Amino acid sequence: MSSATLRMGDVLLALKEAGKAQINPTRIQLQKFIYLTDVLGQIVGRPKPNNGHKTYKNGPYDPRIQNAVDALAFRGVARIAGVWRTPGGHLATQYALAKGGLVVLEKIEGNEDFFAKVWLAQLIGNELRRPGRGWARIVNLVYAEPTYVSTRPSGWGESLDFDNGLKTSSAFLIAAMRRVIESANIQSEVSGEWIVNRFFAYLDDFDANYAILRKEA
């Protein structure tokens, strides 16, 4: 399956989860949701997409996601749910699943290549729907992701190596999480649900305790 098709599937899964939260996400929110899906993909052994997310002005950005959104909207699989001009003069767009999208989504969910992603997208969607979170905070949560925190100061266009455990990254964070549970009970296999839950708890905690301090500084 080509990377363009995979990205289209990612967008549809993100739109579905947004729909469950009764949200029509913006492009930036879609980028962030898919970023989190890719970051957590390592817990189900999914490799990082080649030349994927890079640092950009609104956080991690993968141009293929935007291409996929445009292609889906053009083909009537996704629909544009709102357009407005931001105070900065840019066009902002909200998206939702179109009727045709539901049919495509059904096929994607039945595709073996997407099983792990469907499951992860659901877990991430569930975490976002927890009280105190919500899609409105997704940008802040991604800004607390360790790989982005450590790569952001290097400027725009830097590749985000979130699966490189030798750097400050989510891979390193997840390995440390596993180690704590292993030390408590060697026989325990840490579930994906637990890692996603604690990963979001980490993003929440970091955002609540340190992001504000940095902004003030």
Place this chain on the structure above:
Amino acid sequence: MQLSPDQFSSLKRVITDPAAKLAGILGEDFTVMSNLVAKIEQISRASVALGSSRILFIYDKGAKGIEAITPQKIADVIRDGNHIITVDSMNCIVSSAQGDPNAVLAGDESDKGPTATAICEAGRLIIFAKGRPIADWKTIADITSGRADWRRSHKEIRLCMDDHFKHCIEDESNVVYWHDKKKRVLLAGRDGTEKIFHQSLFWWLKKNLSDALDVYGETLGMGQIKTDITIVTDIGRLVIEVKWLGVSETGGRYGQIRIREGLEQISIYLDKDTKMHGGYLVLYDARPEDKYKAESSYPDGCIHDRCEVPIIYFLQSETPSVIASKRAKK
């Protein structure tokens, strides 16, 4: 360390939370575990309800109770002579029974199911899952949750243990361990002499190792393959074996050979677990001073590559003026 101090603090908060560990080990919902731990912690803080009693809570996911856990209800249960309480996922009491709520029982019960159990006493809580203690904390602050200058990196663990000896052990400043100070006989305590030193060191390290992700302290009587203290760091694990030398009130007697036994034990741990990057043997020596000086050696080859030289703390039983006059006579 690869994580910044801010990142490290966030990570530590979210994964050392006992409810998070329970959820991770048992595959239970975090919110359910969080509510359960909060409720039992409340009982531990309400020392009026517990008095000097210990309660063993057993979590039974499938059961359905009626009465909610409250300090008053727990006091009633204790008054009836029951110390083992089964609770459900809604924090209601399912049943209560008589029995000795000790760590071995707590471990065994948590292995059935498997499920979670908790030993709750005034000011302290130990949570077990799948047969092992996974969290042990004081619900009321004490001296060890102390000063900024006591906080150290795990790379300075030797200094951290020296601090502990100076502020907690020396002159029985925070831990009472002499049964007969004059004859240099150690107390046996509720759970054995080793536990007196082990517990105190465990608390100290837990509170004062600033860059440890977690510190686990095993409970006596739960099997020989379990380490005394395990410190989880960002790069692996450290193990500490705690021993004592001398005589205890129950007649237990340990001499020089104990040092070698401890070193062998650490070698076994280090060989078994490649993620353990360091081992320490700490001994609290209650033997007479001449024995401490003359009989504290061990064969050269018995120290594992990743194990440090044994640390032997001599337990002083005489006042400085007596020591001074003895030295002057010599």
